Amino acid sequence: MMKRTIEPFWWSLFGAGGTLAALFIPITLFINGLAIPLGWLAAPDYENVLQMARHPLARTYLFLLISLSFYHWAHRFRFTLYDGLQLKHLNLLIAVICYGGATVGTVAAAYTLINL
Amino acid sequence: MAVESLAGNVSETPATGQTVTLEVFRYRPEEETEPVYQAYEVPVHKDWVVLDALNHIKDHLDGTLSYRWSCRMGVCGSCGMMVNGDARLTCATFVESLLPGPIRVEPLENFPVVRDLVIEMTDFMEKLESVKPWIIRDEEKPLEDGEYLQTPAQLADFEQFSMCINCLLCYAACPVYGLEPGFTGPAVIALAQRYNLDSRDQGAGERNAVLDTDEGIWQCTLVGECSEVCPKDVDPAAAIQRYKVSSTLQWYRNLLMPWSSK
Ligand code: SF4
Ligand code: FES
Numbered sequence: 001m002m003k004r005t006i007e008p009f010w011w012s013l014f015g016a017g018g019t020l021a022a023l024f025i026p027i028t029l030f031i032n033g034l035a036i037p038l039g040w041l042a043a044p045d046y047e048n049v050l051q052m053a054r055h056p057l058a059r060t061y062l063f064l065l066i067s068l069s070f071y072h073w074a075h076r077f078r079f080t081l082y083d084g085l086q087l088k089h090l091n092l093l094i095a096v097i098c099y100g101g102a103t104v105g106t107v108a109a110a111y112t113l114i115n116l
Numbered sequence: 117m118a119v120e121s122l123a124g125n126v127s128e129t130p131a132t133g134q135t136v137t138l139e140v141f142r143y144r145p146e147e148e149t150e151p152v153y154q155a156y157e158v159p160v161h162k163d164w165v166v167l168d169a170l171n172h173i174k175d176h177l178d179g180t181l182s183y184r185w186s187c188r189m190g191v192c193g194s195c196g197m198m199v200n201g202d203a204r205l206t207c208a209t210f211v212e213s214l215l216p217g218p219i220r221v222e223p224l225e226n227f228p229v230v231r232d233l234v235i236e237m238t239d240f241m242e243k244l245e246s247v248k249p250w251i252i253r254d255e256e257k258p259l260e261d262g263e264y265l266q267t268p269a270q271l272a273d274f275e276q277f278s279m280c281i282n283c284l285l286c287y288a289a290c291p292v293y294g295l296e297p298g299f300t301g302p303a304v305i306a307l308a309q310r311y312n313l314d315s316r317d318q319g320a321g322e323r324n325a326v327l328d329t330d331e332g333i334w335q336c337t338l339v340g341e342c343s344e345v346c347p348k349d350v351d352p353a354a355a356i357q358r359y360k361v362s363s364t365l366q367w368y369r370n371l372l373m374p375w376s377s378k
Binding site: 011015083 | 291292295328337366367
């Protein structure tokens with residue numbers, strides 16, 4: 001029997017995105033936002049960073065981090081609108097905007113990373 | 117009268133000489149169309165709980181006040197009310213912790229009010245029954261085969277969820293239940309897990325039909341208030357979260373191996 005609800009799918013993206021974001025975004029922010037600007041780490045030059053980011057593993061990592069963070073946002077924002085702002089009559093529209101937005105972000109991330 | 121004598125015993129704890137005002141929600145459908153608040157000045161006795169103060173009102177000041185209680189020791193689950201806006205067992209909430217007052221006492225939030233502090237809980241009873249909160253077996257083994265044995269670890273899997281006393285504080289605290297009356301709600305899901313996680317039970321599939329749905333576990337947004345207010349440390353939020361994980365695994369299993377699903 002197929003389940004009657006698709007919620008497990010959205011929820012799994014939400015959970016994966018939340019876990020990844022909580023774990024890796026602080027690290028990324030720390031390195032790029034603090035450690036390098038404050039000189040704790042030597043600033044790599046542009047070419048090096050580009051080379052690094054082009055590595056298939058780096059591309060995959062960035063893609064998952066960006067895409068799943070988007071879906072995490074989408075799920076949370078959907079319920080914020082739905083419950084928080086009491087817009088349940090717009091349920092479908094909200095879902096389309098939220099998950100659609102995350103999908104647009106995902107496609108943009110894929111496009112950017114492929115053409116890096 | 118049993119109530120009189122118990123109240124008599126309780127009020128024997130020494131009076132502290134202080135008094136406190138209770139602002140009590142009153143609704144008598146035959147008298148008023150809108151609820152009103154009635155203030156009562158009550159003496160403070162040492163170790164009194166809010167329920168003692170209500171009993172004092174009922175016995176000495178105003179016999180018309182209606183509310184539910186029974187055990188006076190956090191076991192029966194019938195004395196839940198909003199105390200200063202928080203869902204509490206009134207038999208476990210000390211008056212002295214709320215001084216100088218006033219103390220506002222209202223019926224549990226998110227439920228229709230029958231009268232004064234008495235709520236209508238049929239919705240909960242029906243939802244509880246819908247998840248079949250008993251052990252379901254495909255086949256009972258014959259009596260001569262003896263008991264269904266369980267290891268301490270198997271007991272520990274569900275024991276916490278069996279502590280629920282149906283006090284409904286979690287429903288009063290849950291904003292999702294307030295917005296979505298169809299939501300199955302914390303205690304019912306925790307009680308379903310109490311059986312789903314029991315090694316003797318085989319009824320998870322039947323319960324999933326009710327719970328692995330939009331109005332079941334998936335309406336929960338993990339606000340977590342249910343676990344905050346629960347007086348028995350049932351942690352219904354954890355029960356729901358665990359349910360979401362297992363349902364999600366099942367969902368992917370059905371997607372990837374449709375032939376394996378029942
Ligand atoms: S889960 Fe806790 S708060 Fe909810 S009904 Fe059971 S005992 Fe009360
Ligand atoms: S009177 Fe039984 S739980 Fe409070």
